[in-house]
Amino acid sequence: MVSIKYLIKQLKNIKIKEKYIIIHSDVTGLVFKNFSIELLWEIIFECLGKDKTYIFPTFTFTIKNKTWDYNLSKSECGILSEYFRKNIATRRTVHPLHSVAIFGKNSFKIPEHNSKSSFGEGSTWEWLCSSREVCNLGLGLNLHGAGTFCHYSEEKSRVEYRKYKKIDVNIIRKNKNIIKKNFLYFARSSKIKNLKNYWNGCEKDLLKNNLIEQFIFTENNYKIIKMNTFQVTNFILEKLENDPEYLIRA
Numbered sequence: 001m002v003s004i005k006y007l008i009k010q011l012k013n014i015k016i017k018e019k020y021i022i023i024h025s026d027v028t029g030l031v032f033k034n035f036s037i038e039l040l041w042e043i044i045f046e047c048l049g050k051d052k053t054y055i056f057p058t059f060t061f062t063i064k065n066k067t068w069d070y071n072l073s074k075s076e077c078g079i080l081s082e083y084f085r086k087n088i089a090t091r092r093t094v095h096p097l098h099s100v101a102i103f104g105k106n107s108f109k110i111p112e113h114n115s116k117s118s119f120g121e122g123s124t125w126e127w128l129c130s131s132r133e134v135c136n137l138g139l140g141l142n143l144h145g146a147g148t149f150c151h152y153s154e155e156k157s158r159v160e161y162r163k164y165k166k167i168d169v170n171i172i173r174k175n176k177n178i179i180k181k182n183f184l185y186f187a188r189s190s191k192i193k194n195l196k197n198y199w200n201g202c203e204k205d206l207l208k209n210n211l212i213e214q215f216i217f218t219e220n221n222y223k224i225i226k227m228n229t230f231q232v233t234n235f236i237l238e239k240l241e242n243d244p245e246y247l248i249r250a
Contacts (some may be wrong), residue, residue, distance in 0.1 A: 021048060128152075
């Protein structure tokens with residue numbers, strides 16, 4: 001448990017120059033006396049900047065009855081993400097697996113998801129990785145857990161250990177209209193046993209090249225990582241060009 005005063009002090013130490021902030025979060029280490037998720041969001045919003053535009057992953061991995069609902073399908077990315085989706089966000093992108101919720105004065109500049117695949121050409125994630133104005137924060141998470149945008153580099157590089165998987169789903173839009181649509185997910189190949197991403201090596205390389213900044217709470221060893229999506233994306237793309245298995249090597 002941390003004090004609110006200490007939490008505010010630590011969050012204000014995180015200086016963000018970018019206009020857009022993606023937040024992945026595990027808020028376990030941010031619990032304070034008389035904790036509420038509403039107050040935690042207010043503190044984050046106040047400390048990181050009311051002039052910023054916020055993006056939260058609102059991924060849905062449990063699709064019931066092959067239907068994804070813009071309004072009702074819950075975020076499975078933690079309680080802060082779900083609170084943001086329901087109470088703060090003014091927009092949500094449409095994808096049955098990898099949607100994001102958005103709030104802020106520049107939210108209208110983030111394009112709608114216009115791609116069948118999660119991270120493909122025309123996707124919202126492509127824009128988030130291509131803009132120099134996007135900061136990615138991991139609250140209580142390492143790159144594994146906080147680096148969703150890194151999958152864009154894998155799809156753009158067409159790594160051989162991932163294959164497109166079709167997702168047939170009914171989409172219920174914000175206005176409650178129902179459409180049938182086919183989506184794609186650049187998933188890890190089921191033909192390769194025990195295949196997984198090894199993010200530790202990539203994270204060490206990013207730290208070595210000063211592309212990740214870490215903030216450690218001395219009271220409880222809670223860690224926050226910060227990175228620019230454009231810089232990290234280009235770093236990983238270059239690595240994958242030289243070594244297509246860079247992200248899966250132990």
